[in-house]
Amino acid sequence: MKSLLSLIALVTALGCASAQAQYTDGIIKIGVMNDMSGTYKDLSGQGSVIAARMAVEDFGAAAKGMKVEIVGADHQNKPDVGSNVVRTWIDTDKVDVIVDVPTSSVALAVNEIVRDKNKVFLVSGAAASDLTGPQCTPNTIHWTYDTWALANGTGKAIVKTGGDTWFFITANYAFGLALERDTAAVVVKNGGKVLGQVRHPFPATDFSSFLLQAQASKAKVIGLANAGADTINSIKQASEFGIVQGGQSLAGLLVFITDVKSLGLQIAQGLILTEAWYWDMNDANREFAKKFSEQNSGIYPSMVHAGVYSAVTHYLKAVDALKSDGDGKAVVAKMKEMPTNDKLFGQGTVRADGRKIHPMYLFEVKKPSESKGPWDMYKLRATIPADEAFRPLSEGGCPLVNKS
Amino acid sequence: MFELLGITPQALFGQLLIGLINGSFYALLSLGLAVIFGMLNIINFTHGAQYMLGAFTAFFLLEYAGLGYWWALALAPVLVGITGVIIERLFLQWLYKLDHLYGLLLTFGLALIIEGTFRNFFGSSGLPYSVPPELQGGRNLGFMFLPNYRGWVVLFSLAVCLATWFVIERTRLGAYLRAATENPTLVRAFGINVPRMITLTYGFGVALAALAGVMAAPIYSVSPQMGSGLIIVVFAVVVIGGMGSIMGAIVTGFGLGLIEGLTKVFFPEASNTVIFIIMAIVLLIRPAGLFGRTA
Numbered sequence: 267m268k269s270l271l272s273l274i275a276l277v278t279a280l281g282c283a284s285a286q287a288q289y290t291d292g293i294i295k296i297g298v299m300n301d302m303s304g305t306y307k308d309l310s311g312q313g314s315v316i317a318a319r320m321a322v323e324d325f326g327a328a329a330k331g332m333k334v335e336i337v338g339a340d341h342q343n344k345p346d347v348g349s350n351v352v353r354t355w356i357d358t359d360k361v362d363v364i365v366d367v368p369t370s371s372v373a374l375a376v377n378e379i380v381r382d383k384n385k386v387f388l389v390s391g392a393a394a395s396d397l398t399g400p401q402c403t404p405n406t407i408h409w410t411y412d413t414w415a416l417a418n419g420t421g422k423a424i425v426k427t428g429g430d431t432w433f434f435i436t437a438n439y440a441f442g443l444a445l446e447r448d449t450a451a452v453v454v455k456n457g458g459k460v461l462g463q464v465r466h467p468f469p470a471t472d473f474s475s476f477l478l479q480a481q482a483s484k485a486k487v488i489g490l491a492n493a494g495a496d497t498i499n500s501i502k503q504a505s506e507f508g509i510v511q512g513g514q515s516l517a518g519l520l521v522f523i524t525d526v527k528s529l530g531l532q533i534a535q536g537l538i539l540t541e542a543w544y545w546d547m548n549d550a551n552r553e554f555a556k557k558f559s560e561q562n563s564g565i566y567p568s569m570v571h572a573g574v575y576s577a578v579t580h581y582l583k584a585v586d587a588l589k590s591d592g593d594g595k596a597v598v599a600k601m602k603e604m605p606t607n608d609k610l611f612g613q614g615t616v617r618a619d620g621r622k623i624h625p626m627y628l629f630e631v632k633k634p635s636e637s638k639g640p641w642d643m644y645k646l647r648a649t650i651p652a653d654e655a656f657r658p659l660s661e662g663g664c665p666l667v668n669k670s
Numbered sequence: 671m672f673e674l675l676g677i678t679p680q681a682l683f684g685q686l687l688i689g690l691i692n693g694s695f696y697a698l699l700s701l702g703l704a705v706i707f708g709m710l711n712i713i714n715f716t717h718g719a720q721y722m723l724g725a726f727t728a729f730f731l732l733e734y735a736g737l738g739y740w741w742a743l744a745l746a747p748v749l750v751g752i753t754g755v756i757i758e759r760l761f762l763q764w765l766y767k768l769d770h771l772y773g774l775l776l777t778f779g780l781a782l783i784i785e786g787t788f789r790n791f792f793g794s795s796g797l798p799y800s801v802p803p804e805l806q807g808g809r810n811l812g813f814m815f816l817p818n819y820r821g822w823v824v825l826f827s828l829a830v831c832l833a834t835w836f837v838i839e840r841t842r843l844g845a846y847l848r849a850a851t852e853n854p855t856l857v858r859a860f861g862i863n864v865p866r867m868i869t870l871t872y873g874f875g876v877a878l879a880a881l882a883g884v885m886a887a888p889i890y891s892v893s894p895q896m897g898s899g900l901i902i903v904v905f906a907v908v909v910i911g912g913m914g915s916i917m918g919a920i921v922t923g924f925g926l927g928l929i930e931g932l933t934k935v936f937f938p939e940a941s942n943t944v945i946f947i948i949m950a951i952v953l954l955i956r957p958a959g960l961f962g963r964t965a
Contacts, residue, residue, distance in 0.1 A: 438938075438939050474691070475685055475941075476934065481815070482684075502889070506808075507808070507817060
């Protein structure tokens with residue numbers, strides 16, 4: 267009898283000890299899904315998993331008694347593969363938050379699934395501005411950049427300096443079409459004209475035919491509404507066909523530092539691009555980049571990696587404040603309520619439509635003679651302040667905004 | 671008439687020339703595949719990876735040995751051809767008597783291993799390789815600006831394809847090869863070393879793939895997945911041309927390059943799939959392929 271009583275007392279005591287925080291099965295599980303083997307591997311890939319891990323370490327999760335686990339997966343840029351992974355993750359593996367997901371078609375699919383299952387989706391890699399527009403949900407935050415911000419940065423800057431006729435070479439899927447649509451709107455709004463477009467299969471290797479059509483259009487600016495290896499190939503082949511010598515200029519609407527590295531400064535010099543984060547802008551960024559590259563085979567972090575770090579940091583803060591991670595809508599609401607502050611993006615906010623707000627930066631690629639290191643590639647042309655960088659809340663068409 | 675189609679004659683000829691240039695890659699690669707299948711009855715799925723190896727060898731030769739494009743054109747096919755010989759001696763020689771599928775599975779597995787290893791070490795954004803200085807620049811042909819390098823690609827591929835066809839169809843060595851495929855035992859009885867011929871033939875097919883890789887390096891990114899997208903299209907080309915026909919592979923390669931080029935002008939979204947649509951139609955009408963011999 268005495269032993270039974272002590273047994274009951276022991277079990278009750280143990281039960282009380284674990285009732286401090288109600289994390290689903292006691293672990294905060296972060297799922298980093300992106301392209302680990304194809305076109306977008308270098309700008310996201312394993313690097314995003316590393317960035318997430320660094321965020322968890324810097325947050326001091328272990329010291330706060332939070333058990334955090336990170337898993338990674340490859341969606342191969344296919345919406346069906348990505349959807350399957352996310353469903354398995356949420357249903358079987360009890361993953362609480364999905365992070366990164368470049369390739370807008372995959373992100374839009376995951377967006378729906380996460381809303382139905384009431385988890386959290388923090389988009390760093392994907393671009394389509396629809397994620398905070400008609401497709402916005404109370405479970406998703408679009409963190410790093412989007413097609414509207416790119417169009418507003420690069421597009422507006424180029425039109426204002428005289429590039430007023432455009433021809434688009436567009437990747438024929440959700441992202442390319444969104445980027446073309448947003449940039450065309452900016453061009454027309456600032457007094458320019460769109461002379462035509464050609465939609466190429468995604469991904470593609472040979473752009474000679476499309477570049478020839480762009481040449482024939484005689485547009486002053488050829489807008490490349492594609493990304494990753496597609497953009498690299500377009501720019502390389504454009505230099506082969508003497509496009510720039512012929513008087514037309516190339517606008518890389520979405521260019522990452524990893525793309526410029528692959529092209530080399532000789533070909534990429536003078537390219538104008540918009541990014542949300544660059545490693546060489548302050549000491550905190552430089553320190554992060556050094557630590558990151560040591561774990562990532564010497565490859566420096568892209569803005570997508572920095573976005574993953576920032577998003578995971580803010581997520582952990584919100585979950586820590588709520589002391590729970592089960593209700594996706596509640597966590598995202600908390601993330602929108604708390605202002606953001608991390609060492610990479612500084613201070614910022616998350617809007618009602620799920621859009622994270624921070625300044626965007628217009629860069630120009632340096633000439634080879636101006637570069638003093640293997641990753642020293644950009645010079646800053648302009649800073650677009652946070653309140654002008656993203657699409658105004660009223661213009662998005664997000665159902666959440668109208669309700670409030 | 672052309673204006674009705676929405677394109678000027680100049681632009682159309684430009685696109686046809688681009689199509690011809692792409693066709694030369696298809697022709698070179700499908701030639702290697704046709705030679706290997708015609709002579710060895712092996713469906714060589716590793717062809718795309720060997721094409722990629724050719725491009726990477728050219729990159730390594732430049733990066734670590736300082737040897738430029740012209741050296742690479744000569745050396746890379748030989749080096750990659752030697753790896754082909756090794757593969758044949760180690761793995762493929764045991765599969766000749768078995769069903770075609772075993773060869774396909776083995777070569778497919780090898781392709782995955784090779785591509786995976788390279789992707790692990792070299793990422794996916796691609797490595798830079800520039801056009802050799804002698805071939806840089808271009809000339810204005812009136813209807814388009816043709817980069818010199820692309821013109822070189824067409825002419826050189828045509829020369830290599832025709833030379834290969836000539837050797838196989840019109841010389842004694844080629845006659846031995848063709849005889850050895852039809853009746854190896856009898857040919858051996860004449861004292862001809864059949865296994866060595868077969869090994870060298872596989873090595874030659876692989877060398878052709880590597881040659882195509884070296885030629886692709888300056889214009890397409892040198893990246894680990896450069897072969898995997900291309901190989902599926904090349905198989906479709908070989909099937910349309912007829913699996914064992916050398917001339918069929920060459921003609922179909924150039925021809926389909928032209929058709930794909932035209933599709934890119936009039937309906938670019940379909941340019942990825944038009945070759946497969948044609949393959950489906952050809953298989954319905956002529957199952958052995960356009961130039962194939964019914965077995």
